[in-house]
Amino acid sequence: MNSDYRGRFITFEGGEGVGKSTQAIELRKFLEGRDIDVVLTREPGGSPGAEDIRHLLVTGGTDKWQPMTETLLHYAARAEHLQATILPALKRGAWVICDRYADSTLAYQGYGQGQDIEKILELHKLVTGDFWPDLTLLLDGGVKLGLNRARHREDLEDRSTREDRYERMGEEFHQTLRKSFLDIAKKNPDRIVVIEAEGGIDSVAARIAKTVTQRLLGE
Numbered sequence: 001m002n003s004d005y006r007g008r009f010i011t012f013e014g015g016e017g018v019g020k021s022t023q024a025i026e027l028r029k030f031l032e033g034r035d036i037d038v039v040l041t042r043e044p045g046g047s048p049g050a051e052d053i054r055h056l057l058v059t060g061g062t063d064k065w066q067p068m069t070e071t072l073l074h075y076a077a078r079a080e081h082l083q084a085t086i087l088p089a090l091k092r093g094a095w096v097i098c099d100r101y102a103d104s105t106l107a108y109q110g111y112g113q114g115q116d117i118e119k120i121l122e123l124h125k126l127v128t129g130d131f132w133p134d135l136t137l138l139l140d141g142g143v144k145l146g147l148n149r150a151r152h153r154e155d156l157e158d159r160s161t162r163e164d165r166y167e168r169m170g171e172e173f174h175q176t177l178r179k180s181f182l183d184i185a186k187k188n189p190d191r192i193v194v195i196e197a198e199g200g201i202d203s204v205a206a207r208i209a210k211t212v213t214q215r216l217l218g219e
């Protein structure tokens with residue numbers, strides 16, 4: 001537990017389109033129903049400066065950045081987001097739900113794009129003071145299911161502003177990601193819980209509510 005703060009820090013992780021944003025909203029409803037003050041945010045982004053950096057990362061050609069540059073951009077965004085949004089909320093006692101955080105850097109830039117995992121962990125210490133969530137919910141489901149859900153969502157968006165740079169990295173990349181997230185979960189069993197992403201929104205939400213109740217509400 002991050003005992004310096006009264007609030008709790010919960011992150012959602014997993015591949016594209018597995019339902020992270022949907023379930024983050026469901027979890028907010030669940031916690032607010034228990035009179036908990038909730039801040040819902042996302043990475044990359046979540047503060048004005050970090051949202052500017054997000055735009056550089058999620059649009060344009062798939063190979064527009066050197067992998068090291070890409071890692072540093074994610075950490076630049078995270079530094080802004082932590083200081084401007086996450087830490088102030090936790091200090092005042094709110095619970096922060098964040099759609100992606102540092103496990104995404106390990107999976108995408110580390111396992112996916114070949115950056116050295118130990119170097120990313122060093123960078124994490126340097127930038128965040130080794131700040132990790134109290135609980136991470138890893139949504140795990142078939143890659144095709146996620147990419148199809150994500151594409152369906154994007155069909156509804158304006159083509160010129162689509163945030164689909166990572167989705168265009170190909171199915172093999174996303175298969176690697178799924179294995180990477182499961183590997184990261186195995187290495188961090190005290191922090192990360194794997195949640196089955198298949199099934200309707202309500203049944204996934206019920207699995208998550210049960211986990212959060214057991215792990216953080218002490219019931």
Ligand SMILES: Nc1ncnc2c1ncn2[C@@H]1O[C@H](COP(=O)(O)OP(=O)(O)O)[C@@H](O)[C@H]1O
Binds near residue numbers: 016
């Ligand atoms: N359990 C579910 N069953 C069917 N469709 C879902 C489910 N969860 C989310 N969706 C839909 O799939 C798409 C991607 O979900 P989203 O929450 O945006 O995923 P992510 O944040 O992981 O990319 C959205 O159109 C969403 O409405």
Ligand SMILES: Cc1cn([C@H]2C[C@H](O)[C@@H](COP(=O)(O)OP(=O)(O)O)O2)c(=O)[nH]c1=O
Binds near residue numbers: 020044074099100105
């Ligand atoms: C936080 C983070 C995200 N990403 C990528 C994963 C996502 O494809 C993209 C944008 O995140 P997001 O909007 O959450 O994507 P989606 O809803 O489709 O899952 O940024 C990284 O590569 N490294 C990181 O550290």
